[in-house]
Amino acid sequence: MDDLKELRKQFLLHLGRAEDSSQLQNLRSRYLGKKGEITGLLKSLTSMPPADRPAAGKEINELKDFIENQLNRHLQKIHSREIEGRIQKESIDVTLPGPGSEIGGRHPISLVLDEVIDIFISMGFGVEEGPEIELDFYNFEALNIPRDHPARDMQDTFYINDEVVMRTHTSPVQVRVMQQRKPPLRFIAPGKVYRCDADISHTPMFHQVEGLMVDTNITFANLKSVLESFLHSVFTPDTPVRFRPSYFPFTEPSAEVDIGCIFCKGSGCRICKTTGWIEILGSGMVNPKVFKMVGYNPRKYTGFAFGMGIERITMLKYGIDDIRLFYENDLRFLGQF
Amino acid sequence: MLLPFNWLKEFIKIRKSPGEIADMLTMAGLEVESSEGSGDDTVFDIDLTPNRGDCLSVLGTARELAAVTGKNIKIPRFRLPSEDKRSWIRVSIGDRDLCARYAGRVLKGIKVEESPAWLKKRLELSGIRSINNIVDVTNYVMLEYGQPLHAFDFGKLVSGQICVSTPDKSIRFTTLDGIERLITGDMLLIWDGNKPVAIAGVMGGLESEVGEDTTGIFLESACFNPSSVRRTSSELGLKSESSFRFERGIDVLNVDKALDRASFLISELAGGVLCKRVDVFPRKYRPRQVKLEYAKVNNILGVNLSGTKIQDLISRIGARVEDFDDYLHVEVPSYRNDIENDFDLIEEVARLYGYHRIASSAPVIRVDALPKSKVRENIKSIRNHMCSRGYSEVINFSFMNPDMIRLLNLDSDDPRNNAVRILNPLRQEESLVRTTLVPSLLENLGYNFNRGIRTVKLFEISKVFIDKRQKSDKLPGESMRLGGAYLVDRTHRLWKDNVDDFFVVKGDIDAMIKKLTIGNGLWKRSSEPFLHPGRSADFILGNRKAGFTGILSPDVLHLLDMKVHNSDVVLFEFDLDIITVNKDRKHVYKQFSRFPFIQRDISVLVDPEWSAQDILELVKSYKSKLIDEVTVFDYYSGKNIPDGKISLGFNVHYRAYDRTLSDEEIDGVHNDLIGFLLKKSGAQLRQ
Known part of the structure; x- marks a missing residue:
């Protein structure tokens, strides 16, 4: 069986020279293929004396298994080497940013509007809308602001014509909704409003959120509770809130709502004009004159209304000190939100 | 109103400091905006609400302070010298x-x-x-x-x-x-x-x-x-x-x-x-009489005040009152022109009692699940989509500069010319109300680009207003729009792909449209006069134009104050009233085939009038239940292609719902499809 040893030696020599998977494939056919050397040896067993066959067969089969094993092991080695090479070649600088990785900024006003809306939705308020270019009737008359009344001085108005104005507040939505639906009502009306006024603390357009709740037993104590709850949610739960008398033609009694200055914590600073308080909301019980205007029975229904400026709340939340930043739309500003 | 503190003290005895008085007045509704020392005096600046004309004087403010503190005022006395008997007039x-x-x-x-x-x-x-x-x-x-x-x-x-x-x-x-x-x-x-x-x-x-x-x-x-x-x-x-x-x-x-x-x-x-x-004084003055029910006071305010308490508070404003067990008869003093009815008196009760003393109490309400607004949800999702695609949200004034709208070269019958005009604008540049978001977005683009920002991608969701020019409609039409502007400097891009910016933006839009699941819209060449005629498209939904996107026309860009080289400005604007209001199509699961597919490619040479969308629609119109999906995988013109022709490559997936298809069966269908396509489009098969 010397030729078997020789064959084994020869195989190992060939195997040592094989460098890639195709050469290994060649080796496999040369030794183990249909016309391969091992196959030939196995076929030659038939010409041996029957007594010798088992021993010789065993040896040949052992060599066959050996070659098989060697080939497989080597193939695996070569595979891993080939993959390693490919991996190395394909390597990239993984620190570069992917295309389209830049995200845009949300406008802070739009962010805070969403937040305010979500808080009221969580308290069971619906959301309503109304036209931004509005009839004088809805913007003023129906809200108990007659034409020759000094209350009109409270709002500098852009006029389109005698009967049509750019709405100066979101309050006309109250009237429009009440005209269409019966109580109970519980909704807010967010949107843009316009005043003929532009200086360091005023822009001719800004955003308000109006709110209205009407039912048979709504009280001023309810108004306080709902607005405190809202302010504690939009600011922090420990924010001090105070209500003080004020005047809006469409509410009676009316209340201005202040929060404790969030910058100086009430000790007095430039932002709160040293008072320790910041005006944040207007509110009040719906004036029965407004109820009469929309055909509600003021003896049966009571309700409260409120309105807030979103710019003011946004400035407080993000520490923005100039209202004009909102409408310059500078990406260095917008990119921060 | 400016009010010297010492003058006020002549009308009411007070020992409190100016600061304390300022606070009391503020909490009573007479907001003291500032109080400034001046020598031995302090001057209050009081911001009076228009209903309190009675407080526009030292006497009036003293009266108010008296009501708050429960004290009396004292009007300085004087002795008038004796009069001449004649009046002379x-x-x-x-x-x-x-x-x-x-x-x-x-x-x-x-x-x-x-x-x-x-x-x-x-x-x-x-x-x-x-x-x-x-x-x-x-x-x-x-x-x-x-x-x-x-x-x-x-x-x-x-x-x-x-x-x-x-x-x-x-x-x-x-x-x-x-x-x-x-x-x-x-x-x-x-x-x-x-x-x-x-x-x-x-x-x-x-x-x-x-x-x-x-x-x-x-x-x-x-x-x-x-x-x-x-x-x-x-x-x-x-x-x-x-x-x-x-x-x-x-x-x-x-x-x-x-x-x-x-x-x-x-x-x-x-x-x-x-x-x-x-x-x-021709007509005899009759003081206003108001009936104030105690129960109503408590019902409106959510408190439980006794009749005596209410009576005390109301008499402090100088009113004459008479108690009738369950209501108070009030004779309003002549200086309180603002008090007309019982609600006005309820406010007086609340004010003098102190708003802070009314305890908050949560309303008792019926719990209802509110219907979700599909439109608002869609707008929210568009907003998030645009941000995640790298566009920043802007908000502009609803005004429009007449010069900017002129720049857009709109046809004379374009409704966007019908802008609402403001009678008293702050500036001529803000004298119209927007009929399109484009002018503001171009201004935003220029503003940012001219400040050295080289990737400017903006969007805005706001209303536009079209004057209907009809007497019967007093108010203009209002419609919610999504608008956007895009300008990304080519020389400073990290990934230098050759995708036309038109397609970059259109991809962002297409993804948004898919997200909204509003059904099948079509793109066709746009006729917007301010866009590049060959690189702009309108989106048609049903038979309405829902919006456009495209490259800003070079002659309009030329007129803007922006020095843009080798980069394109892309604009888009969509009518959200069209694309967010889907007709509540029921969202129902559709079964898909679990059998394997067979794919075939077709490459054709077409004339430029044929768009990829036309060919796709043509393939889809071919009647065979076996066509599962068709996509464009190649668009080419230039070398190796006859002049004036475009090569389009389509990949067709065939699949049946009930069996595994054989190549032989598909070969027959596919050859027939090619025949159909060539016949209908006049295209040539590309070998």
């Missing part, structure tokens, strides 16, 4: 609706001179310029009593007859400030016989002005109609301390007292003889 009121009361007095032999220091100082602290002792006294008493007064030079009044009425026709009249004004028929005037001498409640005339050589005056103290004064003052564009007070309503029972106070002070400072007071 007769007064008649022509229109009782416009003038409820008119009192006056002639003072003779007076000497006009500079006011004493104490008077000048009070006026100065109150923000009023000193003129002479006569005019200063009229202002002083106005500040003190809240009653506007006017002094005429008696020597210039010739008829001895004062009449209060409107003119028969428009006339010209020169006021104290030397300006000649046009007085129309509805403006109330004071006449000396048939010669006008003052605009009632607004301003006196130049001719009868009190000057250095004046030796006699006629002092007027009257009550004019608030609306009439306001109309006159705003039509003339003439506001005065006097008109401001009349507009807000004055105390009709205070007219004579203020006249006496001023007469006293003038006789003290300028000497002279007091003539007999004239006082025309």
